[in-house]
Amino acid sequence: MSHCEELLVRVGRGLHAALPRPSRHPIKALDAKGMELASSDAELRAALFRLVDVTPACRSHDDLARHLTEYLKEVDERPQALQAAMRVAHTAPGRAALGAAAATGVRHMAHRFIVGESPQAALGVLEGLWKEGSACSVDLLGEATFTSEEADRYAARCEEALEVLSAAARSWPQRPLLEADSAGPLPRVNLSVKVSALTPLMRPEAPHVGRDDAAQRLRPLLRRARDLGAHLHIDMESLDALETTEELVFDLLGEPEFGDGPSAGVVLQAYLRDSGRQLDRMLEWARASERRPPLTVRLVKGAYWDHEVVEARQHGWAPPVFEVKAESDRNFEELTRRLLDERLTKDSAGKPDPWHPLLRVAIASHNIRSLASAIAHNRASGGEDHDLELQVLRGLGDELGVAIAASGLRVRSYCPVGDLVAGMAYLVRRLLENTSNDSFLGEQQRGASIDELLAAP
Amino acid sequence: MPNPANPANPVHDRAAPFANEPVLELRRAPVRDSLTAALAELDARLPLHAPIMIGGERGADSGFESTDPSAPERVVAYAGRATESDAGAAVAAASRGFREWSARGAAERAEVLVRAAATLRERRLELAALMVRECAKPWPEADADVCEAIDFLQYYARAAVALERGPELVQVPGERNTMRYVPRGVVAVISPWNFPLAIPTGMVAAGLATGNAVVLKPAEQSPACALALVEALHGAGLPPDALSLLPGFGEVGAALVSHPGVHTIAFTGSGAVGLEIVQAAAETPDGQGHVKRVVAEMGGKNCVIVDSDADIDEVVPALVGSAFGFAGQKCSAASRVIAHEAVHDALVERLAGAVDVLAVGPPERFGTDMGPVIECEAQERVLAYAREAGQAGRIAASAAAPSGGWYCPPTVACDLDPDARVLREEVFGPLLTVEAAANVDVACETVEALPFALTAGLFSRSPATVERVAARLPVGNLYVNRGITGAMVGRQPFGGNRRSGIGSKAGGPDYLLQFVEPRVVTENTMRHGLVVE
Numbered sequence: 001m002s003h004c005e006e007l008l009v010r011v012g013r014g015l016h017a018a019l020p021r022p023s024r025h026p027i028k029a030l031d032a033k034g035m036e037l038a039s040s041d042a043e044l045r046a047a048l049f050r051l052v053d054v055t056p057a058c059r060s061h062d063d064l065a066r067h068l069t070e071y072l073k074e075v076d077e078r079p080q081a082l083q084a085a086m087r088v089a090h091t092a093p094g095r096a097a098l099g100a101a102a103a104t105g106v107r108h109m110a111h112r113f114i115v116g117e118s119p120q121a122a123l124g125v126l127e128g129l130w131k132e133g134s135a136c137s138v139d140l141l142g143e144a145t146f147t148s149e150e151a152d153r154y155a156a157r158c159e160e161a162l163e164v165l166s167a168a169a170r171s172w173p174q175r176p177l178l179e180a181d182s183a184g185p186l187p188r189v190n191l192s193v194k195v196s197a198l199t200p201l202m203r204p205e206a207p208h209v210g211r212d213d214a215a216q217r218l219r220p221l222l223r224r225a226r227d228l229g230a231h232l233h234i235d236m237e238s239l240d241a242l243e244t245t246e247e248l249v250f251d252l253l254g255e256p257e258f259g260d261g262p263s264a265g266v267v268l269q270a271y272l273r274d275s276g277r278q279l280d281r282m283l284e285w286a287r288a289s290e291r292r293p294p295l296t297v298r299l300v301k302g303a304y305w306d307h308e309v310v311e312a313r314q315h316g317w318a319p320p321v322f323e324v325k326a327e328s329d330r331n332f333e334e335l336t337r338r339l340l341d342e343r344l345t346k347d348s349a350g351k352p353d354p355w356h357p358l359l360r361v362a363i364a365s366h367n368i369r370s371l372a373s374a375i376a377h378n379r380a381s382g383g384e385d386h387d388l389e390l391q392v393l394r395g396l397g398d399e400l401g402v403a404i405a406a407s408g409l410r411v412r413s414y415c416p417v418g419d420l421v422a423g424m425a426y427l428v429r430r431l432l433e434n435t436s437n438d439s440f441l442g443e444q445q446r447g448a449s450i451d452e453l454l455a456a457p
Numbered sequence: 458m459p460n461p462a463n464p465a466n467p468v469h470d471r472a473a474p475f476a477n478e479p480v481l482e483l484r485r486a487p488v489r490d491s492l493t494a495a496l497a498e499l500d501a502r503l504p505l506h507a508p509i510m511i512g513g514e515r516g517a518d519s520g521f522e523s524t525d526p527s528a529p530e531r532v533v534a535y536a537g538r539a540t541e542s543d544a545g546a547a548v549a550a551a552s553r554g555f556r557e558w559s560a561r562g563a564a565e566r567a568e569v570l571v572r573a574a575a576t577l578r579e580r581r582l583e584l585a586a587l588m589v590r591e592c593a594k595p596w597p598e599a600d601a602d603v604c605e606a607i608d609f610l611q612y613y614a615r616a617a618v619a620l621e622r623g624p625e626l627v628q629v630p631g632e633r634n635t636m637r638y639v640p641r642g643v644v645a646v647i648s649p650w651n652f653p654l655a656i657p658t659g660m661v662a663a664g665l666a667t668g669n670a671v672v673l674k675p676a677e678q679s680p681a682c683a684l685a686l687v688e689a690l691h692g693a694g695l696p697p698d699a700l701s702l703l704p705g706f707g708e709v710g711a712a713l714v715s716h717p718g719v720h721t722i723a724f725t726g727s728g729a730v731g732l733e734i735v736q737a738a739a740e741t742p743d744g745q746g747h748v749k750r751v752v753a754e755m756g757g758k759n760c761v762i763v764d765s766d767a768d769i770d771e772v773v774p775a776l777v778g779s780a781f782g783f784a785g786q787k788c789s790a791a792s793r794v795i796a797h798e799a800v801h802d803a804l805v806e807r808l809a810g811a812v813d814v815l816a817v818g819p820p821e822r823f824g825t826d827m828g829p830v831i832e833c834e835a836q837e838r839v840l841a842y843a844r845e846a847g848q849a850g851r852i853a854a855s856a857a858a859p860s861g862g863w864y865c866p867p868t869v870a871c872d873l874d875p876d877a878r879v880l881r882e883e884v885f886g887p888l889l890t891v892e893a894a895a896n897v898d899v900a901c902e903t904v905e906a907l908p909f910a911l912t913a914g915l916f917s918r919s920p921a922t923v924e925r926v927a928a929r930l931p932v933g934n935l936y937v938n939r940g941i942t943g944a945m946v947g948r949q950p951f952g953g954n955r956r957s958g959i960g961s962k963a964g965g966p967d968y969l970l971q972f973v974e975p976r977v978v979t980e981n982t983m984r985h986g987l988v989v990e
Contacts (some may be wrong), residue, residue, distance in 0.1 A: 054918040057766045067766065070920045144770040146777075147810025195773060200814050204484035205597060206824030209816070240484055316479030425770070 005456070011379075012372035012454040018403035044079075047071040048397065053428050056420060061099025065089050068102050076138045107420060113395035113430055114141065114423050115415045119161040122417045123168045127227070130169075130188075133405030134413050135178040137190040137233055137391070138165065141242055141418030145197045153161035154197040155217040159224055165189040166228040177410050181387045182354040183294055187263050189230035189244050192414065193221065193259070195245045196237055204240035211248045216251055231297065234268035238304040238311075239320050246278070258291065265296030268339075270332040271305055271321040279335060283342055286358040294343075296360040298391060299335055301328055301367075303429055328413050329457035336363060336374045340381060340388070354387065362412065364391035366400055367440040368455050375409065385409055396441060398432060467723060475612050477945050478578070478604040483597055489823055492596055493580035496589060496821055502503060503590070507680035507704050507823040509537035510687060512550035513697025516543070521706075523680055526593035527819045527862035528831045533591045534681035538676070539703035543987045544712035547701035551659055551670035552718055554698025559640045559668035563621035567614035570666055572693035574610035577603060577654075577685075584654060584685055591679050592653050593862070595820040595826040598783050599788065601943070605655035608685070608946035609662045609964065616969050617666035631656060631983040633990065636974035640668030641750070642720035645713040647674050647734070649726045650831060653682035659946075659963050660723040660752075661686065667972040669721065670699040674713055676726075678831055680704035704816040714738055717745035721972055724753045725788075728883070731755040735959070752960035752971050756883040757788050757911030762900040762926065767916035768938075773807050775940040779914070780889040781815060781867045782942060784830050789912040789934065789942040789951070792884060794891040795900040801893035805871050808891065811852035815867050817858045829862035830886055836863040839886030842879050846870035846890065849877035855890070881907065897922055901929050911953030914941040931955060933962065 028111050050071045051064075060063040070087040072082055088094030116122030120140065128135050137375040138161055145151050169188040196202050199214035218234075225232040234249050236242065249266050252258065266282065268275055279297075286295055302308075305321055313317040321326045343359040344352040363374040371390055378388045385408065392401045394415045416426055444453060482486050507523075509516035520538025525531040539547075555935030558566070577584065581603045588599035608832045623637040644664035648657035657675055687702045703709050704842040707730075714722055714737045724734050731753040761779070763772055779791035796804050820828035843865070846852065850873030858864035859917050867887040873880060880890060892902040894900040897917070904913055916938055917923055923937055933953040934935045934944060944951035950965020952958050980990045 050918065051770070054766055057768065057918065059765060061768070066918055066921075074920065144773075146773045146807055148814055150807075151808055200811060201816075203824055203826075205489065207486075209824040243486065244482065315482070316477055317482055 004376060007380055008369075008372045008376040009454050011375045012368050013450060015368055015372060015375075015400075015403050015407060016450045016453070018406045019400050020399050041075070041077070043075040043077075047075050049428055049431060051102060052106055052109065052431065053424060055103065056424055058099075061097075061103060062092065062095045063099070064102050065095035065099035068098065075310075075436045086288060089187040109424060109431075110420050110427055113393075113416060113419070113427055114418060116417050117419045119164040119417055122415065123164070123354055126165070126415065127168070127172055129401075129413055129415075130172050130175060130178070132402070133175065133178070134401050134411045135175075135186075135188070135190065136413050136415045137192045137231075137396075138414045139192040139235070139414060140197075141416050141423040142197055143422050144327060144363055144425075146200050148200060151197065151199050151213075151217060155221060158191060158193055158221050162189065162221070162224050162228055162230050165191070166230055177408070178412075181360065181389075182384060182412075183357055183360065183387075187229055189228065190233060190412065191216070191225070191230060192233045192235050194237060195248060196241055202241055202244060204243075206245055207243040210241075210244040211251065214242075214244070214248055215252055216247065219255075222252060222258055222262055222264070225264075226258065226260075229262070231263040231265065231296070233265040233298065234267070236269055236300075236302075238307055239272065242272075242278075246281065249289050253291060253295070254285075254289060260292050263293040263296065265298055265360070267300055268297045268335060269300055269302035270335050271302035271308075271328045273320055273322060275335060276338075277329065279338060279342075283358060294357050294360045296362055296389075298362040299332065299339060300364045301332060306432065326457040329367065332365070332367075332370050333373045333457070336361075337377050338368070340374070340378050340383060352382075354384065357387070360389070361387070362389040362391050364414070365440075366392060366397045368400070368444075368450075369440075369457070371400075371404070372454065393430070459613065464950065473613050475608075477947065478607040478611070480597070480604050481581075481600045483600070483823075484913055489596075492582055492585060492600075493583060493821075494584040499583055499586040499590065503534075504532040505534040505587075505681045505684075507534045507536040507684040507702075509539050509543055509704060510684075510702040511543065511547045512554070512701065512754055512938065513691065521677060521704075523591050523678055524657065525590050525862075526831050527864075529820075529833075529862065533587075534684075536677075536680035536704035537947075539705035539709040541708065541712040543703055543705075544672070544674075544709050544716060546714050547672040547703055548643055548645075548713070548718040550698045550701055551672050554696050554700070555640070555642055555668075555670040557696045558665070558670055558699040559667075563617045563666070563668070566666055566668060567618050569690065569693045569695050570610045570614035570662055573686075573689040573695075574607045574614075576689040577607050577610070577658075580581045580685065580689075581607075584682070587682055587685065588653055589674055589820050591681055592650055592831060593820045594653075594783060595825055595828055596823060599820075602652055602655045605652065605946060606658035609655065609659040612946045612964060613662045613666040613969060616966070617668075620667070620969055620973070626977075629651060631981065631988050633980045633982050635979065636977045638667070638889075638970070639976055641972060641974055642669060642747070643718055644669045644671045644972060645674065645716070645719045645723045646671055647710045647713070647722065647724045647726065648676060648683070650676035651677035651783070651788075653679035654686060656725050657683050658686050660725065661690070663963075663969055664721070664723065664972050665690070665699065667969050672701045672713060672719075674703045674705065674710045677704070677706050711737065715740065717742055720749060721746055722749060722753075723972075724751065726755065728755040731958075754788065754958045754960070754963070755956065756909060757790075757885050757953055757957050758793060758881065758907050758909040759789060759791055759912045759932075760793045760795055760904045760907070761791050761914035762894075762897060762898075762904070762916070762939060763794060763796040763800060764897050764915070764917040764919070764922055765799040766918045766922075767797075767800065768918065769800060769804060769807060771938060772804065772916050773811050775914070775916075776808060777811050777815070777946045779940040779942050780938075781827050781887050781912055782814070783869075784827050784865065785887040785889075786830060786835075786885055787942050788953070788957075789944065790885075791889060791914065791941050793880060794889060795894050795903055796891060797897070797900075798893040798895060801891070805853050805869070805891050808889075809869050809934075812854040812867050812869050812889075813856055817856055817864055817867065819862070827867055827887060829864045832863055835886060836865055839865045839884060839888060839891075841872070842882075842884045842886070843868045843888055845877065846873065846879045846888065849874040849879065850890075861940070881908070897926060901926060902929055904932070908956040910955035911957035912936065912941045914939075933957065 508518035517537035581613035585599040950962035952962035
C-alpha cells in the first residue's frame with residue numbers, strides 16, 4: 001500500500017470512528033426503516049417517489065389516499081402494512097385517515113431535508129449547526145422559473161436571505177475554524193443560488209440569452225453580498241445549464257466592481273466526463289483574474305445523473321456522465337488531487353504561496369473514502385487542514401458532518417430552505433440519491449464494513 | 458470541419474436494427490458553429506434552382522420562387538412550374554419506371570433507400586440550413602426534420618424487407634398456400650411545407666420501399682427541400698423513371714389525383730384539400746383499371762387536458778414547446794388547453810408569463826424561440842383568429858414580434874365564449890387557448906365533441922386517470938405528462954383518426970400495407986394421390 005493510501009485509510013478510519021452511534025430516536029429509526037424498504041424494492045421506491053412528488057398537488061387527504069393506493073396497486077409484492085393500507089382505502093373515513101398519515105409521513109421526510117420554510121424560520125437550526133461546529137450554505141428552494149416575475153421573486157428572496165442571515169449571524173459565537181483560512185476571512189453567511197431560477201431564458205442552444213438575463217439579477221445580488229460580507233455560491237445544475245452558468249460567473253466576477261468581493265464560488269461535477277477540462281477553464285480564469293478573494297470550487301459528484309443518462313439515451317447521444325459509479329469515484333479523487341495541487345500560486349522565489357491561492361477547495365461528498373482522500377492528500381502535500389473545506393447535505397450527511405467537526409476539520413452543511421410544495425423536486429432527487437442501489441449511503445446502511453467503504457474505487 | 462453528428466449511434470448498415478438518427482447536440486458550441494458555417498455557405502449559393510425532373514431529365518427551373526419567410530425579399534429557390542401535361546409525362550415515366558423498380562427485390566430496393574439516407578446524413582448541416590431559409594424552421598427543428606427523413610428511409614427499408622416475406626397461412630397436406638404483398642403501381646405524393654424534408658421523404662420512401670414508382674408534388678413553398686430528397690434517391694441508384702419531381706401549385710396536384718395511371722395517393726396537408734382528394738380519387742373513369750387508394754394526413758385541433766394533480770412545473774414548458782415550436786405550424790401542435798378549474802388560473806398566469814418572454818425573430822439566430830409563419834396569407838389568418846379570440850375572450854399574453862417577415866406574436870387567449878370559432882377550427886399558428894373544466898371527464902367530452910382526432914395531451918399523476926382518459930379519447934396520438942409534438946419514427950407511429958386522417962400511422966409497423974396489394978396463391982400439390990411437395 002502506498003504511503004498516500006495508508007494515510008487515506010488512517011484518516012478514513014478516524015472519521016468513521018468519530019461518527020455518532022446510530023440514533024435510538026424512534027423517528028430516526030422509522031426513517032431508516034423506510035429508506036431501507038424503499039431501496040430494497042424498485043417498485044416500492046417508485047411508489048414512494050410518486051407519492052412524495054404528488055403530495056403538494058393533492059387537494060385533500062382523500063385525494064392523497066387515492067393517489068397512494070393507485071401507486072401501490074402497481075407494486076407486486078406489498079408488505080403487510082401497505083396491504084392493510086389499501087384495504088382501509090375502500091371507505092371514505094379510511095381514505096381520510098390514510099391520507100392524513102401519508103401527508104404526515106411526507107412532511108416529516110421533508111423536514112429532515114429542509115431546515116425551514118423561510119430564512120427567518122431556519123435561523124435556529126443554522127445557529128445550532130454553527131455552534132456545533134458546522135458552517136452552512138443556504139439554498140432557497142422554489143418552483144421552476146418560467147416568467148420574469150418568478151425570476152425577480154427568486155432574486156428578491158435571495159436578497160432577503162442575505163439580509164436576514166447577515167443580521168442574525170453577527171451574534172453567533174466565534175468559531176475560528178469556520179471563519180478563516182490561510183487566504184483570509186471566510187464569511188459566516190453563505191448562500192447558494194441557481195442560475196435557472198434567476199432567469200426564465202435558459203436555452204441550452206443559446207447560453208448567451210440566459211447569461212445576459214440572469215446577469216441583471218445576479219449583479220445586484222453580488223453587490224449586496226459584497227456589502228454584507230457574505231459568500232455567494234453559484235450552483236451547477238444539469239449539463240444544459242453549464243455553459244450559461246460558467247459564462248455568467250466568469251463574466252460577472254471579472255467586472256471591476258467585484259474585484260475585492262464578494263467571496264464567490266462555483267461547482268465542479270465529477271460525474272461529467274468533461275470535468276477535467278472544466279477545471280482547466282476555472283484555473284485559467286483564476287490565473288488571468290485580478291480578483292482578490294479566491295474563487296471557491298465545490299467539488300461534487302453531481303445530482304442529475306439519471307436526467308443526463310435518460311436525456312442522452314433518448315436523443316441517441318453519448319452520455320456526458322460516467323455510467324459506472326467507480327469511474328465517477330475515481331474521477332472525484334483525481335479532481336480532488338488536481339484542485340489541491342493546482343490551487344496554489346508560486347511566490348517570486350518559485351515556492352508555493354498558501355496566502356494567495358488561485359482557488360479555495362471545498363469537497364462535498366458523503367463518501368468517507370472521497371473525503372479521506374482529500375484530507376490525506378492535502379496533508380501529504382503539506383497543506384493545512386484549515387485550507388480544505390468539507391461539505392455535506394443537510395438530512396443526509398448530518399452524522400458525517402458531526403464526525404468531520406469532531407475531527408477538527410471545517411465542515412459546511414448545504415441547507416435547503418423553502419416550503420414543502422416548492423421543495424418536492426429537491427426532495428425527490430435526494431431520495432433517489434439516498435436509495436439508489438450503488439449509493440455510498442446505501443452501502444453504509446446495509447452495514448458494509450469500514451474496509452469495504454474505504455476500498456479504492 | 459469536425460463531424461458534429463455524434464457517432465454514438467450510427468445506423469449506416471442495413472443489417473443493424475433500426476435506431477433513430479441522433480439529433481445534433483446543440484448545447485455544444487462547436488456544433489452550433491458548424492451550423493452557422495453551413496448557413497453561410499448556403500447563403501453564398503442562393504438562389505438555388507429546383508427544376509421539374511421527369512425520368513431523370515431536368516426540365517424548366519423557373520416559373521415561381523420560394524422565399525425566406527423571415528426576409529421575404531430573399532429568393533431561396535427558383536422552381537419550374539409543372540403543368541398538367543408534365544403530370545401526364547411524369548405518370549407515364551413512372552409506369553415505365555415501375556416495371557424496372559418493382560422487379561428488384563425488397564432487399565435491393567432497401568439498399569437504395571439506405572444509401573439515400575447516408576447522403577442526407579452527409580448533407581445534414583446544409584439541409585438544416587436550407588430549411589431555416591426556405592421554411593423559417595429554427596435550428597433544433599430543422600435538424601430534427603433531417604433526422605426524421607433519415608429515419609423514414611431507414612425504417613421503411615427494413616420494414617419492406619420484412620413485409621416481402623409475407624405472413625404465415627394455415628397449411629394442410631396436399632395444398633401449399635402463400636401470401637405476399639406486391640406494389641400497387643404509381644404513387645402520387647403530395648406533401649406539405651411544414652416538414653419540408655421529413656414528410657415527403659416518409660411518403661416517397663414508403664412507396665419506393667414497397668416497389669412502387671413515385672411522382673412527388675411538393676408544396677410550392679419548399680421546392681428546394683424536395684429537390685434534395687430526389688437528388689439523394691437518384692444518386693443512390695434509383696432508376697430515374699421511378700421518381701419524378703413536379704414543383705408547382707394545386708393544379709398539378711389535382712392533375713395527378715385525377716390521372717387514371719395513378720394507383721395510390723399519399724397526401725399530407727389541410728383537411729379541405731384532403732377531402733377534395735378523397736372525392737376526386739373516388740372517380741373511376743373508363744380505362745382506369747383500378748380503384749385508387751388515398752392515404753391522407755389532415756389537420757387537427759389538438760387539446761391538452763391538465764388535471765388538478767398535474768405538475769405545473771412540467772406543464773408550462775411542455776405547452777410552450779407544443780404550441781409555439783415552429784410557430785405552431787405542426788399538425789400535432791397544441792391548440793387548446795382544458796385545465797381543471799382548480800389549477801386554471803395559476804396555469805394561465807404562469808403560461809402567460811412564459812410566453813411574454815419568448816424571443817420572436819429570425820430562425821437562424823440561436824436563442825430565437827419562434828420564427829415567422831410561412832407566408833403572408835398565414836400571417837393574416839393567424840392574426841385574424843387572434844383578433845377574434847380577443848373579442849370572444851381575453852388575451853392573456855402576446856409577445857412582441859418584429860416586422861419585416863411574416864411574424865405573428867405568440868398569443869395565449871382565455872375566458873373565451875364557448876361558441877368561439879377559434880375553439881373549433883385549426884389555426885395552424887402560434888395561438889393557444891386555455892379554458893377551465895370542472896373535471897377531467899368534462900374535458901374529455903369537449904375533446905370528443907371535436908371532429909378532429911389527431912393528437913392530445915394529458916397531465917395527471919393519477920394512474921387511474923391516465924388509464925381512463927387513454928381508453929376514452931379518440932385521438933391517434935395521446936401524450937401523457939409531456940409535450941404533444943415531436944413523434945419519432947418507430948417510437949411514436951403518427952397519424953390521426955376521424956377527420957384528421959385516413960390510413961395508418963406513419964413511421965409505424967402497418968404503414969407500408971397501404972402501398973401494396975395482397976396476393977394469395979394456393980397450389981394443389983397432390984398428383985394422382987401422391988403429395989409432391
